[in-house]
Structure formats: C-alpha cells, structure tokens
Amino acid sequence: MALKTRAQTRLKAATKATASTAFTVPVDSWFRFLENQSAHEIALPVSLLFAILVRWCISLHGYSGMGNPPMFGDYEAQRHWMEIMTHLPPSKWYSYDLKYWGLDYPPLTAFQSWACGYIANLINPAWVALGRSRGIETQTSKLFMRATVLALDLAIYVPAVVLFFRLKLVSVSWAARQASIFTVLLQPCLLLIDHGHFQYNSVMLGFLMWAVYFAAREHYVAMAIAFCCALMFKQMALYYAPAIFFFLLAKCFQRRHGFVLFVKLGLAVIATFSVMLLPWIQSRSQLEQILVRVFPVARGLYEDKVANVWCAVNVAVKLRSIFETKDLLCLATATTSLAFAPSCIHLFIVVRRYAGKQPAETRANVLRLLNYSLVNSSLAFFLFSFQVHEKSILLPLAPALLLINDESWAVNWFVQVALFSMYPLLFKDGLNVPYAVLAVGWSVLRSCPVCPADKQTPRIVFVLQWLTTLAMVALHAAHAFVLPPKALPDIYVVLNVVFSCVMFVMFLVYFNYRQFTLLSRSSRENAQLGKQKSE
Numbered sequence: 001m002a003l004k005t006r007a008q009t010r011l012k013a014a015t016k017a018t019a020s021t022a023f024t025v026p027v028d029s030w031f032r033f034l035e036n037q038s039a040h041e042i043a044l045p046v047s048l049l050f051a052i053l054v055r056w057c058i059s060l061h062g063y064s065g066m067g068n069p070p071m072f073g074d075y076e077a078q079r080h081w082m083e084i085m086t087h088l089p090p091s092k093w094y095s096y097d098l099k100y101w102g103l104d105y106p107p108l109t110a111f112q113s114w115a116c117g118y119i120a121n122l123i124n125p126a127w128v129a130l131g132r133s134r135g136i137e138t139q140t141s142k143l144f145m146r147a148t149v150l151a152l153d154l155a156i157y158v159p160a161v162v163l164f165f166r167l168k169l170v171s172v173s174w175a176a177r178q179a180s181i182f183t184v185l186l187q188p189c190l191l192l193i194d195h196g197h198f199q200y201n202s203v204m205l206g207f208l209m210w211a212v213y214f215a216a217r218e219h220y221v222a223m224a225i226a227f228c229c230a231l232m233f234k235q236m237a238l239y240y241a242p243a244i245f246f247f248l249l250a251k252c253f254q255r256r257h258g259f260v261l262f263v264k265l266g267l268a269v270i271a272t273f274s275v276m277l278l279p280w281i282q283s284r285s286q287l288e289q290i291l292v293r294v295f296p297v298a299r300g301l302y303e304d305k306v307a308n309v310w311c312a313v314n315v316a317v318k319l320r321s322i323f324e325t326k327d328l329l330c331l332a333t334a335t336t337s338l339a340f341a342p343s344c345i346h347l348f349i350v351v352r353r354y355a356g357k358q359p360a361e362t363r364a365n366v367l368r369l370l371n372y373s374l375v376n377s378s379l380a381f382f383l384f385s386f387q388v389h390e391k392s393i394l395l396p397l398a399p400a401l402l403l404i405n406d407e408s409w410a411v412n413w414f415v416q417v418a419l420f421s422m423y424p425l426l427f428k429d430g431l432n433v434p435y436a437v438l439a440v441g442w443s444v445l446r447s448c449p450v451c452p453a454d455k456q457t458p459r460i461v462f463v464l465q466w467l468t469t470l471a472m473v474a475l476h477a478a479h480a481f482v483l484p485p486k487a488l489p490d491i492y493v494v495l496n497v498v499f500s501c502v503m504f505v506m507f508l509v510y511f512n513y514r515q516f517t518l519l520s521r522s523s524r525e526n527a528q529l530g531k532q533k534s535e
Helices: 002-022 026-036 040-059 074-087 107-123 139-165 174-185 188-198 201-216 220-233 235-251 258-276 284-294 309-313 325-354 360-384 390-401 408-421 423-428 432-445 459-481 491-516 518-534
Strands: none
Touching: 026 040, 026 174, 026 432, 040 139, 040 174, 040 188, 040 432, 074 107, 074 139, 074 188, 107 139, 107 220, 107 258, 139 174, 139 188, 139 201, 188 201, 188 390, 188 408, 188 423, 188 432, 201 220, 201 235, 201 360, 201 390, 220 235, 220 258, 235 258, 235 325, 235 360, 235 390, 309 325, 309 360, 309 491, 325 360, 325 491, 360 390, 360 491, 360 518, 390 408, 390 423, 408 423, 408 432, 408 459, 408 491, 423 432, 423 491, 459 491, 491 518
C-alpha cells in the first residue's frame, strides 16, 4: 500500500512537472502558480474581479458619437431606443422617427431597451424623456448606460463562459480551465466594442455560449431556444445559423426518438419566435415593418471600411458602380453559401454518423466539430455576406475562443488581427489608449510572439506571426507620424482592410482544414497514447 501511494505521488509530481513545462505564456504560468500554492478557490473570483475592473476602466474613455451632434452615434442610438420603448406602445417601436436612429434590431433588443429604459425612468426621468433627452450626455446618465452593459455582460455572457470551460468534455487541467476562462473574459475586441464603442454584443454572444453549453450537455431543445434568443437579439446571429441547423438536424437522425426530437425542436423554435413577436403578431403590416428594419437591403453591400472580401475587392473593382443592389445581394448570397457549405455538410455527416454512439471522447470531438463549424460559418458570412460591419468580426471570434485549448496559437493570432482590423473604428471613437493597452496586454499575457519558449507553436507560424505583428505596428506608426497623400486620404484604412481581409481568408482556410482533419488527428493521438501505455 505504501509503495502504491509513493508511486501515485511520483506520478502526480511528474504530471505537474510536465504540465508546468507546457504552460509558457504568462497567463498560464499565473494559474499554474495558484495551483501549486493550493489557491484554487481564489482563481475564479480574482479573474472575475480583474475582468470587471478592465471593463470599467475602458468605459471611462470615449464612445461612439461622443459630443458629436446632431446624430451622435451608437451610444445615443441605444439610449434613444430606451426612450422610445419607455414612452411608446410596441406598435410604434419600429416606425417612430426612423430618420433619428430608428430601431433596426429584432424584438429581444427592443425588450432589453424597454427594461433598461424602465429602470432609467425610475431613477431619473430626464435620461429618457421623449424628445427632450436627445443627445443627453450627463455624467450620471453615462454611468447608468455603462452599468447596463456591464450588468448584462455579467448576467448572460460570463456565466456561460465559466460553465463551458468547467465541462468534463473540456478535458484539460485545472490551470488550463482557469486560463481559458480568464482569456475569454479578457478578449479585447469584445471589451472595446461593448464597453468602449458602446453596444450589447455580449448578450447575443452570451446566448450563443449558452447554446454551445447546452449542446455539450445534450439538451438540444434548450440549445435551440438559446440560439433563437441570440437571433432575436441581433440578426447577425444568422452567421451561426447554418452550423446550428445542420448540427441539430443531424441529431434528429438518431436511431431512437429522432422524430420526437425534430418535433420538439420545431415547437421550441415556433414558440420562442411567437413569444418574441407577440406584441405584433396580429398585424401583418407591423411584422413586415420589423422585417424591413431588421434587414435593410437598401443600405448596400457594406458600410464604411470593413475587412471583408467585397470591401477589399472594391479597391480595384468598384462593384457597387457596376452592379445593381439586387445583383450584389444574389452574388453575396451565393458566395457565402459556397463558403460555409463544406464545413456545415461535414459537420452534418460526422454528427449523424456518431448519433446514438456517444462515449465521452466522441462527444468531445463532436463538440469541437460544432465549434469549428461555428467559426467557419460565421467567418464565411463576415467575408462574403451582404451588409457587413467592422464589429461583425466578433461573431467568428466567440466560437474560436472556445477552441483556445486546441488552437492556442491560431486563436491568439486571430484575436490580434481582428483587433487590428477594428482600429479605424476605435480611433474615431477616441479609444486609442485602451486599444493600445489591450493590444499590448493580450500579446504579453497570451500571444505567442512574445513567448519564445513556446515550443507548441510551429516555427513557420512563429515567424509569420512576428512578421504580421511587425506589419501591424508599422502601419500604426505610419498612421501616427506620416501624413497620407492628399490624393489618397484613406490609404491607411484601405491598407488595414486589405491586410486584415487576406489574414481572415487565411484563417477561414485554416479552420476548415482543422475541422476536416480533427477525427484523423484524434485517432493518431489515441494510437500514440495507447502505444505509450503499452510501453
């Protein structure tokens, strides 16, 4: 018995030593230190408190449209919607004064604005006074608005992230789980857009996280409801729809109870949408108005400078001058479908094949496949779909971060490029300082180029990541110190778009490759593990 105990102790020590050598980036080292000090209970509270602190520090800086009348920006749009929902009936929510930030998000956003507006009206009616509060930017009103973003973030997004990385299917060490939670909660792109620029993307992405969590727990009806909530909060959640649809459809091909699941999913989706649309469900004209507002095709192929294929191609070929809007819509729909189809069809085939045979290892691989497909589907939409915004890169980033333990260097690199692609937007909002701090902070705490001891990163990737980092720094330096030619005033923004687009196309190819080779990689790893055990 004593010999067995000593052997177990040596094995545990060896495991710890091996794990400690694998953790090279500072955030991993920090949680390894807590583990060695048996300070497990403080890890999550410290991560949450630090995440809250960073969010609040960002909120002390500028936001979209600050002090810029008459339209201001996204901050005023969100506040104005609270004003509308508080004082007007639902029948007027999607038609009231459309020239001044008319509501153009699905009903769940309207309900969220109503709830926040109701609370604001109780605290200080001047914050949401109908017609008289436009452009209000008092310190107390800004404090309230920032607090609503933080509260919804903590209520929906944060719990889903924590629970996901605590799943048994996420088979990593305690330190790696904690490092993953810390990493996802401190992802700089989401923080700068929601708590800087000012939006509520964490609500939509939080519902997506819940959907993935329910998928892992095999609660497929709850998964469908969570995704419907994401879709009814922001229409951009359609980026995930192909992957979610093919995953759930494959689950309906189980040998037993497949048809029952299909019926349950259909009823759940219909019920969720019906509840969300209840105030307008008796008026066809109001439902059509919601559809027109939520999908504004007339706005064109894209707005502003966004790092997708159409904006990058526009540098050489002026598509909007050559084709009509309806033709561009068809082109975007076709190319988007072609881009996401391989990933989603592969997901369907594999999940259907394993339906009914669900050992833990298979379930873990199916969950990884779902996350890969979510990345590939949403990235395809970002690159090729109609009416894309700079902020939409947040959608492929969210499921990519759930793969942080499988694709460490790729996800870290992806975050760096995504953050860089949003710089023109953040620069306009006066968020230069938090942008720089978070960009450097992410590289120091998480990313591989500043961690030469990271043996897991392929050498060529290490070199390429350094080169792209230097290119981004060089472009920032040129923007700061070199005036653009008068004939090309947007040259730095255009270079940002082209560079980021090329990188995103590369990531789309890479993540598709990783999805298609996941099962073969898993088989090789199991074979190697079996060989080691036999030796």
